[in-house]
Amino acid sequence: MHKEKIDDLVANLQRNGIEAKYFSTTEEAKKYIVERIGSGKDIGIGGSMTVYDMKLHEALRDSGNNVYWHWLCNTPEERQKAIEKANKADVYLTSTNALTLQGEIVNVDGNGNRVAAMIYGPKKVMVVVGMNKICNDTIEAMDRLRKEASPPNAKRLNRKTPCVSIGECGDCNSPERICNVTTIIHKKPGAIGEMEVVVIGEKLGY
Numbered sequence: 338m339h340k341e342k343i344d345d346l347v348a349n350l351q352r353n354g355i356e357a358k359y360f361s362t363t364e365e366a367k368k369y370i371v372e373r374i375g376s377g378k379d380i381g382i383g384g385s386m387t388v389y390d391m392k393l394h395e396a397l398r399d400s401g402n403n404v405y406w407h408w409l410c411n412t413p414e415e416r417q418k419a420i421e422k423a424n425k426a427d428v429y430l431t432s433t434n435a436l437t438l439q440g441e442i443v444n445v446d447g448n449g450n451r452v453a454a455m456i457y458g459p460k461k462v463m464v465v466v467g468m469n470k471i472c473n474d475t476i477e478a479m480d481r482l483r484k485e486a487s488p489p490n491a492k493r494l495n496r497k498t499p500c501v502s503i504g505e506c507g508d509c510n511s512p513e514r515i516c517n518v519t520t521i522i523h524k525k526p527g528a529i530g531e532m533e534v535v536v537i538g539e540k541l542g543y
Contacts, residue, residue, distance in 0.1 A: 338468060351440075352440065354524050360535065361539075367393060374428055374430075374463075377402065380404045382423060382431065385432040387542035390541065391465070391541070405419045406423065407420050424450065427460050428462075430463045431454075432466060435482060441522065442520075442521070443472075444482075445516045446517065449518040469542075483506035484506070491515050497511065498515070
């Protein structure tokens, strides 16, 4: 992506009341995020292959933070407690399914805990986004959700849904469907103290 478009994206996010930074590499972004968050904080994490692959949860723990992430839990009870604590954390860290050049953050969830925490609860929300998730507009973003985000996630979770077989969403009625809640953040939510998007010039996550 041309530098001019990246500059426009960052400017549009800031115009929407959302802090924004661009880093060309994952390592640069990781260093910034860990230093930005600091230590002694409660960190909630939403389901995110980007965060997992970057090993941000490990780096933040090593920096002296408490990390609450249901992906790291073994029982349903532990997962529920982690979700509840994550949704009230000092910092909520996650990725997004799509980010438009106008600075809109587009997501689809199965249970809704991730999108709920992105708009209400934590003191600060940090969204980490790879270049593969940047879309021209919300129409392209919704198409990305149906074809590039949801099917591989359903496959990763071993869900018995049509998208696992056909490779794109068919708006199914399966009880194992993971596309139940869709949100578009147009501007920084009023209940969130700070929201920041970290854009990385590499392909990350779904």
